[in-house]
Amino acid sequence: MxxxxxxxxxxxxxxxxxxxxxxxxxxxxxxxxxxxxxxxxxxxxxxxxxxxxxxxxxxxxxxxxxxxxxxxxxxxxxxxxxxxxxxxxxxxxxxxxxxxxxxxxxxxxxxxxxxxxxxxxxxIEAGLRVILPDDESWPILLDDLGPHAPLLLWVRGDPAHLATPSLSVVGARAATGYGTHVTAEIVDGVCAAGFSIVSGAAYGIDAVAHRTALAAETPTVAVLAGGADRAYPQSHDGLLGKVSETGAVCAEMVPGAAPTRWRFLQRNRIIAALSSATLVTEAGVRSGTLNTAGHAAELGRSLGAVPGPVTSAASAGCHKLIREYGAALITNAREACELAGLGDGVEVLREGSNTVGETLSPARQPSRHGRVLDALPLRGSRTLLEIARLSGLSVGDVRTTLAELELLQAVTRRDAPGAAELKWALARSQ
Structure with missing residues (x-):
């Protein structure tokens, strides 16, 4: 060369x-x-x-x-x-x-x-814009990275969302049903409290975090390891499109750049730096997610982890963070908000959701899924309010459950051009 x-x-x-x-x-x-x-x-x-x-x-x-x-x-x-x-x-x-x-x-x-x-x-062709460290829209939290801060950011969407109060949520790509559910529950509550969500748009926990924020109509930020115009994984192209419509997709690499292992590890420092706190909801003991947690700790950001079953290898990384690295043990959205610095007076959060054990009681979780699925027609679609009315659940519970069911590919969104409200439909025969 x-x-x-x-x-x-x-x-x-x-x-x-x-x-x-x-x-x-x-x-x-x-x-x-x-x-x-x-x-x-x-x-x-x-x-x-x-x-x-x-x-x-x-x-x-x-x-x-x-x-x-x-x-x-x-x-x-x-x-x-x-x-x-x-x-x-x-x-x-x-x-x-x-x-x-x-x-x-x-x-x-x-x-x-x-x-x-x-x-x-x-x-320009991809609809990106460039923001520099001396621009008004530059998220100043990134400056904490010192000489390792991004030289610029390529952004698809509104750069203003990069600087709003947020919580970074990361976890395993091979998420379990437990990890999926607890992530959706916590993220939904954090969004209700006014925080936006930052994550990496990967499979598993990242996707749950982004989709729950979208369902809650809350801005979410996706930080990519390659170019901001290049969806990775490719199957998340539609998800990233929705993220960019109401939030932002950003990257420090030039358009078209391929993600590599090194770039994924470096991408994690931006996820950790953009928020005042990072929450790990599920991670194995060798998970790359722990790299993000390490960056958060080095930056002096608050670090939290959700406990899981002691027999679950998928939560072993979270237990290690709590036991060896002083991560706060987080069991619900209220505690996640405290982690991010909102305090314990969050009246908007439901008082009934006190612990992961209560939120995930065996009888309740399948019941909510079943009630929402029963409220959807075999053909056609219904709005969030219609589903809530027919299922007898609150709008907040329906929104969270739909996010979980979408990840499980049981329901799908129906975006009709010019439609006033988003509608939901069964993705397959139930």
């Missing part, structure tokens, strides 16, 4: 002096125009989002000390390891020659004008 830097991103000292390129950047920023200075910084960070892998602390320190534009120009001009080390030293960064050589070896092959322009065009 050619390790020589590509030609400059423009033919002058101004990185974004081309009017056409300025126009593309303005569209990506959702602005009628962007000033020359802002355009230069925006273009430089977009280029760096391709050049550096997520969590590259050397890149983070260098950009913080020298600025994204100057750091990029160093690469464009073919800086040697010694020159990079000296420039870093002038900015107050202690970078050894060997570390500088390693960094240039990682970065130089990715300095590519054509690919950077294509990243911008792909972002």
């Amino acid at each position: 050619n390790t020589q830097p590509s030609p400059p991103l423009s033919g002058s000292d101004q990185l974004a002096d081309d009017p056409q390129l300025r126009g593309l950047l303005a569209r990506l920023a959702r602005s009628t125009d962007v000033g020359q200075e802002h355009a230069n910084g925006m273009l430089a960070r977009i280029a760096w989002s391709r050049i550096a892998e997520p969590g590259d602390g050397v890149a983070g320190e260098l950009l913080a000390a020298l600025g994204a534009e100057f750091a990029l120009q160093l690469l464009i001009q073919g800086a040697t390891p010694v020159q990079l080390r000296n420039s870093a030293a002038e900015g107050g960064v202690n970078l050894g020659t060997r570390a500088a050589e390693s960094a240039l070896g990682r970065w130089l092959p990715r300095v590519d004008r054509a690919e950077t322009i294509r990243d911008i065009e792909r972002g």
